Amino acid sequence: xxxxxxxxxxxxxxxxxxxxxxxxxxxxxxxxxxxxxLFGLVEVVNFREISSERRDDYEIAFIDGCITTDSExxxxxxxxxxxxxxxxxGACACLGGVxxxxxxxxxxxVVKEVYDGHHVDTGPVRKVAEIVPVxxxxxxxxxxxxxxxxxxRHLVLGIEPQFPKYPVCVECKQRLNSxxxxxxMMCLGPVTRxxxxxxxxxxxxxxxxxxxPSEEANFESLMEILREKGFTEEHIAERVKFFNAFSGILxxxx
Amino acid sequence: MTVKTVxxxxxxxxxxxxxxxxxxxxxxxxxxxxxxxxxxVVETPRFFEVMFKGLSIxxxxxxxxxxxxxxxxxxxxxxxxxxxxxxxIRIPEPAQKVRLLAMHAExxxxxxxxxxxxxxxxxLNVPSAIPLMQTHPEVAExxxxxxxxxxxxxxxxxxxxxxxxxxxxxxxxxxxxxxxLTELAKDLDATIPYLWKALDFFRxxxxxxxxxxxxxxxxxxxxxxxxxxxxxxxxxGICKKEDxxxxxxxxxxxxxxxxxxxxxxxxxxxxxxxxxFNNNYDLLHPKAKEAAEGLNLRPKVHNPxxxxxxxxxxxxxxxxxxxxxxxxxxxxxxxEFSIPYKxxxxxxxxxxxxxxxxxxxxxxxxxxxxxxxxxxxxxxxQNNGNIYYDLHKLVNDLIAQGMEEKEIERLSxxxxxxxxxxxxxxxx
Numbered sequence: 186x187x188x189x190x191x192x193x194x195x196x197x198x199x200x201x202x203x204x205x206x207x208x209x210x211x212x213x214x215x216x217x218x219x220x221x222x223l224f225g226l227v228e229v230v231n232f233r234e235i236s237s238e239r240r241d242d243y244e245i246a247f248i249d250g251c252i253t254t255d256s257e258x259x260x261x262x263x264x265x266x267x268x269x270x271x272x273x274x275g276a277c278a279c280l281g282g283v284x285x286x287x288x289x290x291x292x293x294x295v296v297k298e299v300y301d302g303h304h305v306d307t308g309p310v311r312k313v314a315e316i317v318p319v320x321x322x323x324x325x326x327x328x329x330x331x332x333x334x335x336x337x338r339h340l341v342l343g344i345e346p347q348f349p350k351y352p353v354c355v356e357c358k359q360r361l362n363s364x365x366x367x368x369x370m371m372c373l374g375p376v377t378r379x380x381x382x383x384x385x386x387x388x389x390x391x392x393x394x395x396x397x398p399s400e401e402a403n404f405e406s407l408m409e410i411l412r413e414k415g416f417t418e419e420h421i422a423e424r425v426k427f428f429n430a431f432s433g434i435l436x437x438x439x
Numbered sequence: 440m441t442v443k444t445v446x447x448x449x450x451x452x453x454x455x456x457x458x459x460x461x462x463x464x465x466x467x468x469x470x471x472x473x474x475x476x477x478x479x480v481v482e483t484p485r486f487f488e489v490m491f492k493g494l495s496i497x498x499x500x501x502x503x504x505x506x507x508x509x510x511x512x513x514x515x516x517x518x519x520x521x522x523x524x525x526x527x528i529r530i531p532e533p534a535q536k537v538r539l540l541a542m543h544a545e546x547x548x549x550x551x552x553x554x555x556x557x558x559x560x561x562x563l564n565v566p567s568a569i570p571l572m573q574t575h576p577e578v579a580e581x582x583x584x585x586x587x588x589x590x591x592x593x594x595x596x597x598x599x600x601x602x603x604x605x606x607x608x609x610x611x612x613x614x615x616x617x618x619x620l621t622e623l624a625k626d627l628d629a630t631i632p633y634l635w636k637a638l639d640f641f642r643x644x645x646x647x648x649x650x651x652x653x654x655x656x657x658x659x660x661x662x663x664x665x666x667x668x669x670x671x672x673x674x675x676g677i678c679k680k681e682d683x684x685x686x687x688x689x690x691x692x693x694x695x696x697x698x699x700x701x702x703x704x705x706x707x708x709x710x711x712x713x714x715x716f717n718n719n720y721d722l723l724h725p726k727a728k729e730a731a732e733g734l735n736l737r738p739k740v741h742n743p744x745x746x747x748x749x750x751x752x753x754x755x756x757x758x759x760x761x762x763x764x765x766x767x768x769x770x771x772x773x774x775e776f777s778i779p780y781k782x783x784x785x786x787x788x789x790x791x792x793x794x795x796x797x798x799x800x801x802x803x804x805x806x807x808x809x810x811x812x813x814x815x816x817x818x819x820x821q822n823n824g825n826i827y828y829d830l831h832k833l834v835n836d837l838i839a840q841g842m843e844e845k846e847i848e849r850l851s852x853x854x855x856x857x858x859x860x861x862x863x864x865x866x867x
Contacts, residue, residue, distance in 0.1 A: 204483045206863050207459055208508020208601040214556060215590050215600065217583040221572045229569060235556050236567030237456040253483050283505050286490035295489045303692045305484055327508065327601045388598035388605050389612035393501070423495060427502075 193341055199231030199243035201264055203257050204284065204310075205250030208327040209275035210234050216330040223334060226341050245270045245340060247323075251277040251284045252311045265317040270340065273313040274333075276326035276395045276428050283326070284310040285429040321346060325381060326395035326428060332380055349379040352399040353392050356383040365391045371416055371424055376402035376431075397430040404434060445838045446471050450848050454481075455855060457557040457567070459509055460862020464851055466834055476834050478827045478855060480698040482866040491813035496522050496608055496782070496804055499813075503800060504602045506815065507864040509552070512545040512597060513793035514815075515606045517800040520668060522608050524681075525787025525804055526780045533773040534610035535667075540764050541596040541603065542666050542791065543757040548589035548600060549794035550712070550750040553859040554641070555582030558747050561853050562644040578640055581633045585754070588630040592761070595619055610777030617769055624765045631758055638730055641751050646744040647850055651832045653741065653825055654705050655714035656687065658792050664722040664756055665715065666792045672718055674739065675704040681790045684799040688816045698865040700824035701816070707824035710796025711858065712749035713740060727756035743829055746857045750794075782808035793818050795861050819865035822858050829854055 200210055214220070214235065230240040246268035252258060265271055276282035287295050288310055296305060313319055323336055339346040349355075353374035357364065365386045366372045372391030374383065378399040385392050411421050425431050448468035454461050461482045467475040487506055491499060503518035504511035516538055523530060530538075556568040559578060565571055572579045590600045595615050598604030605612040615623070655674040658665035671679045671687045679687050690699040702708065716723075716731075720738040723731070731737070731752045736745065786803040796818030803812040833854055837847045 202461075204485060206505055206508040206511070208505075208511065211508045211552075211601055214552065214586075217587040217590070220583065221579070224569050224572070229567075232567070233454055233456045234459060235457060236569065237560070238566040239456070253485075257483065283490060283502060284485055286494075286502070287486045289493070290489055295486050298489050299484065299486050300692060303694070305697055307484055307486075326505070327599075384599060385604050390598075390604050390607075420495070423498065427498065 191342075195226065195228050196245050196340060197230045197240075197243045198227045198245045198247065199264070199268070200229075200234070200247045200249075201231070201260075202234065203248065203250030203261070203278070204253045205275070205277040205282070207234060207249065209249040212327050212330045213333060216334070219334065223337065226337060241267060243268060245272065247272045247274050248278050248313050249274045251281045252313060252316055253284070253308050254306050255308065256306070258316055261313065261316050270320045271317065272321045272323055272336070273319045274323045275328050276324065276430070278313045279322045279324055280397060281310045281312045281429045283428060286427070324348075324378060324396035329381055329384075331382070350400040351379050352402060353377045353379050353381065353383050353386070355379055356381070357386050360387060362386050365389065366410070366414070369414070371411060371420070373407070373424065375407045376404055393424060393427055394430045395428045398434060404431075445841065445844070445847075448844050448847065450844065450851070452848070452852065455852060457560065458856055458860050458862060460860070460864070460866070462855065462860065462862050464830070464855065466847065466851065468834075468838060471838070473831070473835055473838070476831050477695055478823065478830050480696040480823060480862055480865060482697055482862045484697055484866045487815060487867045488813045491802070491810045494810050496802070496808050496810060499802060499810060500606050500608065506867045507861055508601055509549050509861055510545060510793045510795065510798075510864065511602045512541050512593065512606075513791050513798055514800070515603050516542065516667065517789040517791045517793075517798050518802065519606055519608055520789030520791065521787045521800045521802045522789075522804065523787070524789060525785040525802060526608075526783070528609060528778060528780050530610045531775040531778060533614055533768065533771065534776045536764050536768050537596055537611060537614050537776070538606070539666060540761055541593060543761045543764075544589050544592035544596060544600070546666075546794045547754055547757050548586055548593065549859075550754050551582060551586040551589060554637070554747060554750060555586070557856060557859070559640075559644075561849075561856070577636070581636045581640065584630055584633040585637065588626055591626060592623060595623055607777070609780050612777070614773050614776045617773075620765055620769050624762060624769070627758065627762055627765065634754060634758055637751060637754070638733055641748060642734060646742065646747065647853065648742070649744060649833055649836065649854070650741045651743070651829050654703055654708040655717045655739070656703060656708045656710050656797065656821065657714045657718045658790060658797055660719045660722040662722075664719050664724070664760070668790055671790070671797070673703055673708065674714075674717055677703060682788050684788055684790060684801070684816060688799070688821060690816060690820070696823060698820045698823045698862070700827075701821045702824060707828050708821065709743070709825040710818050710821045711746060712753050712794075713743070713746045714796060715792060716740070716749040716752060723752065724756045724759040726759045727752050730755040743825075743854060744857045746859065750859070782806070795819055795859055796821060815867060817861070817865045817867060819858075819861045822860065823865060826855055826858055826860070
C-alpha cells in the first residue's frame with residue numbers, strides 16, 4: 186500500500202481484554218462507515234471479542250481493562266514480550282479507572298460482600314503500567330473512536346502521536362459550548378486533558394476527568410473556584426477520585 | 440446410515456470467541472458417556488455492588504453504565520429508575536420518551552452487533568466479520584447501515600452510545616432539538632429497507648435443530664412491548680411485582696463460575712429476546728409480526744438457536760416503534776425533561792429489559808443521599824444456568840446421533856453464542 190509516495194507496511198495487531206467492560210473494544214467496531222478502510226490499514230490477527238482467528242504474531246498490542254489476578258499478570262507479561270508496541274487503551278488500563286472505588290474497602294470484605302465466603306480469583310486493582318512498560322496511553326472512558334483512528338494512522342506511518350496537552354476547556358470554547366461551571370455544575374474540564382471534544386460538557390454534564398490531568402494544570406485555582414461556588418470538600422473529592430485520574434496530584438482531602 | 444456412538448471426546452475451549460467477556464466450554468466423554476460438560480464463566484469480578492457503596496446518588500447512573508460496554512444505557516436507566524422509584528418521583532413524559540428511544544437505539548446496536556459481527560460468520564464460514572467486507576459486501580453493508588443508524592441515534596439522544604452522558608436522577612440533562620429529531624426520523628426511514636434485507640439474509644441461514652423446554656422470564660408489557668419497568672412474568676405462570684425481583688431470580692453461587700446462577704420453577708430459566716418474544720408476542724408491532732411470519736417464528740419457541748431470529752424480529756419492532764415515538768416527540772412540548780427531588784432514607788428497585796434480558800438494580804439510600812447498599816441482577820447471569828443445562832442436553836443428543844467431535848464443538852459454541860452472553864456484565 187502506498188500513501189504520499191511512501192510504502193506502508195500493514196502492521197499485525199492484537200486486541201486483549203482484561204478486567205473491564207469491553208466498551209473500549211466496542212468503540213472500534215463503531216463509526217461503521219470507516220470500518221473497511223480502518224481494517225484495511227492493519228492486519229487484525231487476534232481480537233477474541235469479534236473473531237475466531239487467534240494468532241500470536243502481532244506487532245502492536247492494544248490492552249483494555251485493569252489487572253486484578255495473577256493469571257492476568259502472566260498473560261500481560263507474555264503479550265508484552267511479543268508486542269513491539271503496547272498501547273494501554275481506556276481509563277481502566279491507563280488509570281485503574283472506576284475499579285479503584287472498591288479499593289476503599291479491605292479486599293476480604295469486598296469478596297465477602299459479593300460472594301459470601303465463596304472463593305474467587307481476584308486481587309488488588311492495578312493499571313497496566315504497574316505490571317509492564319506501556320508505550321502509548323490512549324485515555325478516556327470509553328476511548329473515542331476518532332482518537333483511536335488517529336492513533337492507528339500514526340502507528341501505520343511510524344509517527345509518534347502527540348496527545349493534546351491543553352485542557353478540555355479549550356475544546357469547549359472551540360465548540361462554543363456554554364460553560365457548565367458557570368451554569369452551577371461541578372466540572373473538572375479546566376484540569377483534564379483534552380481530546381474527547383468536550384463531549385460531556387457538550388451534553389450538559391460537567392467533566393469527570395476520565396482522561397487524566399492536562400499538562401501544567403492549575404488544580405489549586407480550580408479547587409478555589411469550586412469552593413467559592415459552594416461545593417463541599419467531600420463532594421469535590423468524590424468527583425476527583427471517581428476515575429482515579431488525579432491520584433498523587435491531589436492529597437486525599439483535596 | 441449407521442449411527443456410531445462417540446466413545447471418547449475432549450473439548451476444552453478457553454475464552455470462547457465472538458462473545459463479550461471470558462467463558463470456557465469443557466466437554467469430556469468417556470466410554471460413550473458424558474463425564475463433564477461445563478459452561479464456566481471465568482471472567483474476573485469487579486465487585487460493582489461494593490463500588491456503589493458510599494457514593495452520592497447522582498453518581499449511581501454514571502457508575503452503573505460502566506458495568507457493561509454494550510448495554511451501558513440499560514444499566515444507567517435501571518440505576519436511575521431504582522433511585523427515582525425509591526424517591527417516589529415520576530420523570531416528565533418527554534424524558535420518558537427519550538429514555539425509551541435511547542433503549543431502542545442500544546438494543547438495535549447490540550442486536551445488530553450480535554447478529555452480524557458475532558453470529559453471521561458461523562453461517563457464512565468465515566472467522567469474523569472483517570473478511571465479510573470482501574466476501575459478502577452486501578451483508579457487511581447492511582450491518583454497517585443498521586448499526587450505524589443505532590449509534591447515531593444514541594449519540595443524539597443520550598450523548599454517546601457507550602456510557603451515556605445525559606441520563607440523570609429526575610430525567611435528563613437535555614433533550615434533542617426538534618430539528619435534530621426530524622433529521623433522525625429521516626435517517627430512520629432511510630435505514631428501514633436494510634432491515635428487510637437483513638431479514639432476507641437470515642431467512643437463508645438454517646438454525647440448528649435442537650429443543651429443550653424451559654421457563655421464560657421477562658417483564659410483562661401492558662400497552663407496549665416491555666422495555667422499562669412493570670410486572671415480572673414467567674411462561675410457567677408466575678407473576679410478580681417489580682419489587683419482588685429477588686424471589687423471581689433466586690441467585691445462588693456455584694464453584695465453577697464467577698457468575699451467580701438463578702432459578703425459578705425449574706432447574707433454570709431463560710431471559711432475553713426469545714423470552715420477551717414468547718411472553719409478549721401480542722404486543723409486537725405489526726411489522727415485527729410480519730417479519731416473524733417471514734421467519735416462520737411463532738410463540739412458544741423452545742429452540743435456543745432461535746434467540747438469533749427473535750433478536751431480528753425485535754429490531755423491526757424497535758425501528759417502527761421508534762418512528763412513532765419520534766413523531767410524538769416532534770409534535771409535543773418537550774420543554775420539561777427533568778424534575779427536582781428531595782433526599783431521604785429509602786430503597787428502590789428498577790427493572791428494564793436490557794438487550795439480553797431483564798436487568799434489576801436495587802439501591803438503598805441514607806438520609807444524606809449516599810448509597811448504603813446496591814444489588815444488581817444481570818440478564819446473562821440469569822441465562823448462564825440455562826446455557827449450562829442446554830449444553831448438557833445438546834451434547835447428549837449429538838452423541839446419540841453419532842455426531843463427530845468437530846461438529847459437537849461447533850454446535851456447542853454456536854449454542855452459547857446464540858444467547859449473546861454479556862459475560863463481563865454477568866460477573867460485574
